[in-house]
Each structure stands twice: as structure tokens, then as C-alpha cells.
Amino acid sequence: MDQVRNRLIVALDVATMAEVRQLVETLGDAVSYYKVGMQLFYSVGMECLTFLREAGKDVFLDLKMHDIPNTVAQGAASLTRLGVAMINVQASGGPAMMRAAVEKVAETAASLEIPRPKLIAVTVLTSMDQAEWASLRSAASIPDQVVHLARMAKEAGLDGVVASPQEAELIREACGKDFSIITPGVRPQGAALNDQSRVATPADALKAGAHYLVVGRPITAARDPREAALAILEEMRKA
Numbered sequence: 001m002d003q004v005r006n007r008l009i010v011a012l013d014v015a016t017m018a019e020v021r022q023l024v025e026t027l028g029d030a031v032s033y034y035k036v037g038m039q040l041f042y043s044v045g046m047e048c049l050t051f052l053r054e055a056g057k058d059v060f061l062d063l064k065m066h067d068i069p070n071t072v073a074q075g076a077a078s079l080t081r082l083g084v085a086m087i088n089v090q091a092s093g094g095p096a097m098m099r100a101a102v103e104k105v106a107e108t109a110a111s112l113e114i115p116r117p118k119l120i121a122v123t124v125l126t127s128m129d130q131a132e133w134a135s136l137r138s139a140a141s142i143p144d145q146v147v148h149l150a151r152m153a154k155e156a157g158l159d160g161v162v163a164s165p166q167e168a169e170l171i172r173e174a175c176g177k178d179f180s181i182i183t184p185g186v187r188p189q190g191a192a193l194n195d196q197s198r199v200a201t202p203a204d205a206l207k208a209g210a211h212y213l214v215v216g217r218p219i220t221a222a223r224d225p226r227e228a229a230l231a232i233l234e235e236m237r238k239a
């Protein structure tokens with residue numbers, strides 16, 4: 001069960017420490033990996049990271065950096081110093097930006113003698129459907145663009161990408177099994193889609209080659225979050 005448990009990342013998309021404490025306590029030992037995004041980090045800052053570290057949880061700090069190479073590299077150095085397990089940038093920032101971040105993360109972790117966080121790149125947001133995508137006037141299709149960005153991220157030295165489970169198989173084919181695929185847009189059968197478009201069930205996401213599933217509202221907004229997490233873990237285990 002542990003191996004499956006470590007592959008479920010629960011998105012703590014809340015704004016207060018009271019909500020964080022309640023969710024983490026309710027989920028208990030069912031969940032070992034949490035994602036802290038901009039809503040929470042911009043509200044409470046370091047307090048949530050300290051709390052999660054003391055609770056023995058792994059943290060994916062999802063701040064989706066996107067800026068010129070030097071700015072992102074220095075930002076990545078600052079995030080590396082926080083001692084989290086995973087951080088991310090936007091792949092659309094380009095190869096030079098991603099290479100600068102890779103170098104700075106390695107250099108910072110080595111100088112502090114701490115483990116290097118996984119550095120991953122966001123490809124095309126899972127909320128994007130064809131109509132939204134068309135409004136960006138990209139010549140490529142969504143799957144082609146995702147695979148292109150994944151290849152670029154791999155060449156720049158990143159550890160993996162965030163993409164929809166619908167593109168996981170293509171990424172796996174293009175980038176190999178050691179390149180991490182992190183998939184949000186995960187919805188158990190019959191669950192509300194909310195603002196997600198390119199979705200799949202937990203079982204289908206794993207079968208398509210996802211290494212980590214990011215799940216927020218299907219767990220955090222459930223009447224019984226622990227029961228919802230255990231049902232997803234059971235579906236993952238069977239897959």
C-alpha cells in the first residue's frame with residue numbers, strides 16, 4: 001500500500017492553517033504527500049511547510065515559476081533552501097530558463113548538503129479544452145504541444161512534467177519511463193469535474209503511465225475526505 005500511497009499527492013487548496021490542520025489530521029496516515037499551491041502559500045507562507053514537515057509529510061511546492069532565466073533560477077534556489085520534495089516551473093518559459101533552474105537547484109542543494117528537490121515543468125494546463133486552446137492560436141494540437149514541452153524539459157535536465165493523464169502515454173513513449181509524469185485532472189467515476197477538462201479516473205491515469213496523481217477537491221471537498229482518499233488509493237492499488 002505504501003508504494004501506492006506515495007504516488008497520491010493531495011492538493012491542499014485552502015487558505016488557512018485551521019483548514020490545513022483539520023484536513024491533515026482527518027486524512028491521517030492515508031496520505032503522505034501534499035501539494036501546497038499559491039492559495040495556501042500566499043496566505044500563510046512558511047507556516048504550512050513547517051507544519052507538514054513536522055507531521056512527516058512530503059511537500060510538492062507548486063508555485064509554477066515563469067520569468068527570465070536569472071529570476072527563475074534565483075527563485076528556484078530560494079525554494080530549494082526550503083527543503084521541499086518537489087518544485088515546478090512553466091515549461092513555456094523555454095529551455096534557457098529551465099536549464100538555469102536545473103543548474104541553480106543542483107548547486108544550492110549541493111552547497112547546503114541537502115537532497116535536491118525534484119524540478120518539474122507544467123506543460124498545458126488540464127483545465128484547457130479545445131476552445132480555450134484555440135484562443136491561444138497555437139499551431140500545434142494540445143497533445144503535440146505537451147509532448148514537445150516534455151521533450152524540451154527532459155533535454156534541459158528536468159525530472160518530469162505536469163500534464164493531463166490523457167497525454168501520459170505519449171509522454172512516456174517520448175521521454176522514457178524514468179521521466180516523472182505528474183497528473184492532475186484526476187476524477188473518480190461520476191465525480192464533479194469542476195474546472196478540469198482533460199480528465200481521467202485514478203486507474204486510467206496510472207495505466208497511462210502517470211507516476212504521481214494530484215487530487216484536490218474530490219478528496220478535500222468530500223463529506224468524508226479520508227473515505228474518499230482511501231477509495232482512490234484502493235482504485236490505484238487495483239490498477
Ligand SMILES: O=C(O)c1cc(=O)[nH]c(=O)n1[C@@H]1O[C@H](COP(=O)(O)O)[C@@H](O)[C@H]1O
Nearest residue numbers: 011062124125126162184185214215216217
Ligand atoms: O501544477 C499543477 O499542479 C496543476 C497543473 C494543471 O495543469 N492542472 C491542475 O489542476 N494543477 C493543480 O492540481 C490541482 C487539482 O485540483 P482538483 O481539480 O481540485 O483535483 C490544483 O491544485 C491545480 O492547481
